Amino acid sequence: MKPKERMAIERQQPDELDVAYRITNFEEVTAGFDEETAVREANRCLQCKKPTCRTGCPINNRIPEFISLLRDGKIEEAYWVIRDKSSLPAVCSRVCPHEFQCEGSCVRGKKGDPVAIGMLERYIVDWMVANGKDLSRQCALPQNKKVAIVGSGPAGMTVAYYLAHEGYPCTIFESLPVDGGMLTVGIPAYRLPRDIIKAEFDALKSCGVTVKNNVTIGKDITLEQLHEEYDAVFTAVGAHDSRKLGIEGEDLDGVLHGVDYLRRVNLGKKLNLGKNVVVVGGGNVAIDVARTALRTGSDKVFILYRRTKAEMPASKAEIDHLEEEGVKIEILAAPIKIHGENGKLTKIECLRMKLGECDTSGRCRPVVIEGSNFMIDADAIIPAISQNVNHLADKGIDFETTNWGTYVVDHETMQTSVDWIFAAGDAVLGPQTAAKAVYQGKVAAESIKRYLEGTDMKEGREVRDLL
Ligand code: SF4
Numbered sequence: 001m002k003p004k005e006r007m008a009i010e011r012q013q014p015d016e017l018d019v020a021y022r023i024t025n026f027e028e029v030t031a032g033f034d035e036e037t038a039v040r041e042a043n044r045c046l047q048c049k050k051p052t053c054r055t056g057c058p059i060n061n062r063i064p065e066f067i068s069l070l071r072d073g074k075i076e077e078a079y080w081v082i083r084d085k086s087s088l089p090a091v092c093s094r095v096c097p098h099e100f101q102c103e104g105s106c107v108r109g110k111k112g113d114p115v116a117i118g119m120l121e122r123y124i125v126d127w128m129v130a131n132g133k134d135l136s137r138q139c140a141l142p143q144n145k146k147v148a149i150v151g152s153g154p155a156g157m158t159v160a161y162y163l164a165h166e167g168y169p170c171t172i173f174e175s176l177p178v179d180g181g182m183l184t185v186g187i188p189a190y191r192l193p194r195d196i197i198k199a200e201f202d203a204l205k206s207c208g209v210t211v212k213n214n215v216t217i218g219k220d221i222t223l224e225q226l227h228e229e230y231d232a233v234f235t236a237v238g239a240h241d242s243r244k245l246g247i248e249g250e251d252l253d254g255v256l257h258g259v260d261y262l263r264r265v266n267l268g269k270k271l272n273l274g275k276n277v278v279v280v281g282g283g284n285v286a287i288d289v290a291r292t293a294l295r296t297g298s299d300k301v302f303i304l305y306r307r308t309k310a311e312m313p314a315s316k317a318e319i320d321h322l323e324e325e326g327v328k329i330e331i332l333a334a335p336i337k338i339h340g341e342n343g344k345l346t347k348i349e350c351l352r353m354k355l356g357e358c359d360t361s362g363r364c365r366p367v368v369i370e371g372s373n374f375m376i377d378a379d380a381i382i383p384a385i386s387q388n389v390n391h392l393a394d395k396g397i398d399f400e401t402t403n404w405g406t407y408v409v410d411h412e413t414m415q416t417s418v419d420w421i422f423a424a425g426d427a428v429l430g431p432q433t434a435a436k437a438v439y440q441g442k443v444a445a446e447s448i449k450r451y452l453e454g455t456d457m458k459e460g461r462e463v464r465d466l467l
Contacts, residue, residue: 056105153181249338274379
């Protein structure tokens with residue numbers, strides 16, 4: 001096919017569940033491509049000599065190669081090309097913000113729509129599952145050194161994946177009763193079906209990884225105690241503590257924080273927030289909260305965001321889904337006080353904002369319009385503005401941390417200031433994407449292997465800057 005013909009093919013759109021139906025349940029909203037659509041989309045790729053898509057991908061996935069194999073019908077080969085760089089392709093293909101990563105850097109996006117790289121990756125992984133292919137790699141013979149992993153989210157799963165395949169027995173300690181950390185309790189099933197996460201854990205467990213649930217490090221067992229039994233410890237505790245708004249009335253009954261709310265719903269708690277729900281924030285957590293509130297019975301859901309829609313950090317596809325489902329985005333609005341009666345919230349008072357000066361990245365500062373106060377009636381208010389790292393795991397150990405509360409690590413090795421402890425993911429980066437956690441987990445796994453073998457920690461390593 002000539003480049004001109006490739007350029008003439010329009011980006012393929014996946015099928016989606018009907019809006020009226022999907023807001024009644026947690027079924028996956030976006031369907032995968034079928035074979036014909038996947039090949040047509042793959043044919044849009046120009047197989048660039050300098051593939052900028054790879055540069056935009058935090059794990060440097062071999063994108064043109066797997067797309068080319070898909071075109072030729074070599075799906076199994078394409079899968080193993082993806083696996084070379086990614087420990088969690090089924091997850092990343094669904095939840096990564098591709099528009100800000102690989103697709104945001106695809107050359108075809110300069111004059112139209114980028115190649116739907118995430119959907120092509122998902123097609124390959126789903127094809128493997130649908131055709132009963134074995135997703136696990138050969139496991140090496142057991143080594144005599146053991147590794148403890150704190151947290152079963154994407155970074156913890158990645159370290160377990162690489163070390164287990166090198167033969168190191170790994171035990172994951174998870175404080176929740178379910179596997180997957182933020183993937184399971186932070187992301188609703190309509191974006192990431194639970195059988196996808198389960199399949200990843202089944203593959204890990206078949207390679208000798210053990211998961212101990214309901215164990216909180218720092219409470220049930222300390223890092224020092226872990227070190228008595230394990231030769232190295234990797235901590236990826238995530239960033240699960242909701243950041244507060246810091247306004248009057250935040251302790252009233254009816255105010256729930258974003259990740260706490262999602263955790264409770266995703267762990268099966270029946271929570272009806274009432275008719276009117278106000279969510280504060282513009283990122284993916286705020287969007288997930290708003291869409292989950294609709295699915296658990298609320299009628300009117302608002303999002304309050306202090307800038308405009310163009311500045312919202314959430315992915316565009318998620319914002320489109322949100323609006324299709326009837327959530328109203330109140331832009332240029334910031335909460336200043338939560339009002340209540342008898343200890344229960346009744347309203348949220350807000351101020352109108354306008355955009356002021358922009359910084360070098362083009363992001364403009366929201367500025368208050370004095371005297372523009374307005375009220376919104378609410379049965380529940382859910383701040384979802386960001387998360388902090390929970391440092392429970394550090395008890396008794398003098399870790400170096402940043403002003404933001406994240407772990408200080410050597411980014412070339414992911415080693416902390418304590419030589420037998422390595423850290424990665426949100427605990428190092430703050431709330432970030434699954435792909436970045438996967439990349440850092442891969443770096444940490446390599447470092448832990450070198451540490452256990454007593455070889456040089458840095459020689460011949462390539463480092464990507466993810467911040
Ligand atoms: Fe294909 Fe886009 Fe990557 Fe070029 S940048 S190889 S067109 S996916």
